[in-house]
Amino acid sequence: MDLAHRAGVLSAASLMVGGPASADAVARARRMPRLRVGLHLVLVEGRPVSPPSTVPDLVTRDGLFRTDMAALGADIFFKSRVRRQVAAEIEAQFDAYRRTGLPLDHVNAHKHYHLHPTIAALILKIGRRHGLFASRAPIEPRDVLALIDGTQGGQAYVTEPWARLLRARYRRGGVMMADHVFGMAWSGAMTSERLAALIRRLPKGLGEIYMHPATDGDFDGAAPGYRYAEELAALVAPETALALRESGAVLGSFSDFRGGGRVATAVSALKPAKEWL
Numbered sequence: 001m002d003l004a005h006r007a008g009v010l011s012a013a014s015l016m017v018g019g020p021a022s023a024d025a026v027a028r029a030r031r032m033p034r035l036r037v038g039l040h041l042v043l044v045e046g047r048p049v050s051p052p053s054t055v056p057d058l059v060t061r062d063g064l065f066r067t068d069m070a071a072l073g074a075d076i077f078f079k080s081r082v083r084r085q086v087a088a089e090i091e092a093q094f095d096a097y098r099r100t101g102l103p104l105d106h107v108n109a110h111k112h113y114h115l116h117p118t119i120a121a122l123i124l125k126i127g128r129r130h131g132l133f134a135s136r137a138p139i140e141p142r143d144v145l146a147l148i149d150g151t152q153g154g155q156a157y158v159t160e161p162w163a164r165l166l167r168a169r170y171r172r173g174g175v176m177m178a179d180h181v182f183g184m185a186w187s188g189a190m191t192s193e194r195l196a197a198l199i200r201r202l203p204k205g206l207g208e209i210y211m212h213p214a215t216d217g218d219f220d221g222a223a224p225g226y227r228y229a230e231e232l233a234a235l236v237a238p239e240t241a242l243a244l245r246e247s248g249a250v251l252g253s254f255s256d257f258r259g260g261g262r263v264a265t266a267v268s269a270l271k272p273a274k275e276w277l
Contacts, residue, residue: 001028004213005035008236009244012105012253014040014210017096018049020220026100036253038106038134039097041090041123043113044069046221049092055085069111076118087122094130106134106254115162124173134176134254136210137167140184141203148197151185159184176254179205188212188226192234196243206257207249211235 004010015025015037029037044065048055052063057075059065066072075082097104107127114120114135124132139160145151167177182198183190190211198209212223213232222228234240244251 012036036105178208183210192237
């Protein structure tokens with residue numbers, strides 16, 4: 001995180017407050033006041049902030065969040081007791097973030113689980129009390145990807161309708177949302193070449209590019225096949241800085257662009273790595 005921000009184009013990061021490396025990440029963020037930080041809500045594939053006994057329908061026997069997103073999503077939608085547990089955990093994560101003392105730049109969710117309409121509503125309701133003003137709707141322009149290397153972004157055909165509903169709903173609620181987001185189709189594979197090409201082809205409006213940089217993939221929670229070190233290298237590569245200068249895009253975070261504009265924002269969800277750069 002340090003290297004990607006100080007020597008590269010990383011302008012914002014998203015914090016998993018329940019991650020084992022969260023205290024270290026917060027300490028590092030405090031030493032970088034120009035780095036904007038937001039909350040990366042985790043409701044699947046992680047550890048709850050609440051005591052597991054208070055959210056029994058959200059966790060397995062080992063006290064970790066469930067990984068069966070579809071079944072859990074159905075439980076959240078149909079069972080009131082599960083919705084109450086989700087609300088309690090969301091509140092607990094917002095409270096944990098508040099205790100860090102870091103200004104809240106944005107809120108998004110692990111695995112984009114906030115596309116679930118019930119979760120989206122709870123984040124909006126609870127987040128307002130905690131200063132929520134910006135979030136992410138994963139709407140990735142497939143035509144831009146195709147121009148670069150022919151990528152079609154097939155999963156977007158499933159998620160994009162829900163993402164558009166989320167963006168419209170949050171904007172009506174006064175929450176700032178990027179016009180386009182990059183990072184889904186090339187998740188874990190945002191190489192220097194791809195990042196520079198994206199920056200040169202950013203559509204007009206407010207844009208977000210999110211990545212997952214780390215020194216290597218040897219840490220708890222690492223996604224198989226993710227090229228973490230290559231994504232870190234892309235953030236500090238000279239060709240990335242050159243593309244940013246030549247494109248006319250302005251680097252920043254949601255806090256910097258409340259008035260709109262064309263922006264390249266590189267956001268990294270903080271993983272529970274052993275060591276942060």
